[in-house]
Amino acid sequence: MTLQIVYETHAITTDNEQGIATGWLPGRLSEHGRETAAEMGERRRNDGINVVYVSDLERALETVRIAFEGSDIPTVVDSRLRECNYGLLNGAPGEQIARQRPSHLADPWPEGESYLDVVERTRALLDDLVAMWDGGRVLLVAHSANWWSLDHLLLGNDLADLLAADFVWQSGWEYEIG
Numbered sequence: 001m002t003l004q005i006v007y008e009t010h011a012i013t014t015d016n017e018q019g020i021a022t023g024w025l026p027g028r029l030s031e032h033g034r035e036t037a038a039e040m041g042e043r044r045r046n047d048g049i050n051v052v053y054v055s056d057l058e059r060a061l062e063t064v065r066i067a068f069e070g071s072d073i074p075t076v077v078d079s080r081l082r083e084c085n086y087g088l089l090n091g092a093p094g095e096q097i098a099r100q101r102p103s104h105l106a107d108p109w110p111e112g113e114s115y116l117d118v119v120e121r122t123r124a125l126l127d128d129l130v131a132m133w134d135g136g137r138v139l140l141v142a143h144s145a146n147w148w149s150l151d152h153l154l155l156g157n158d159l160a161d162l163l164a165a166d167f168v169w170q171s172g173w174e175y176e177i178g
Helices: 014-018 031-044 058-067 094-104 115-133 144-155 159-164
Strands: 003-009 051-054 075-077 137-142 173-177
Touching: 003 031, 003 115, 003 144, 014 031, 031 058, 051 058, 051 115, 058 137, 094 159, 115 144, 115 159, 115 173, 137 144, 144 159, 144 173
Parallel strands: 003 137, 051 075, 051 137
Antiparallel strands: 003 173
């Protein structure tokens, strides 16, 4: 069988609009973010999704609450879908994080984690998803580091190259396992 993974990032936050890299801080959706969360719901509610897995950080939770309000699609909150922990730099300017990102592929951020740590969290989640939802269609709502991890694990893209490139938003990515 095949597991279909649909990936969406959380909607736009006030931090995003101010150029702040939220990291493990909760974050809040902006007015525009609440609109884009509703648009995600319009895209995904009738898209054959069996279950939604979402990061436990507030901005992702808020996105899913808005997108799937009134829906009977089950939601699972999973901390393995958290953004990379920038440690002392959670809440730092996004430009600063982007410049330093490649040097934290294997070396953790001060009092935080590395991107390889995020890859391992993502790998463990994928193993569980295959075991529980094989043959299904699962929506993941999380953060940029999780998208890089999926592209690395499922498409074989070089993680160093992904970290060096700018993140370019789009309305979802789709992967297959199996």
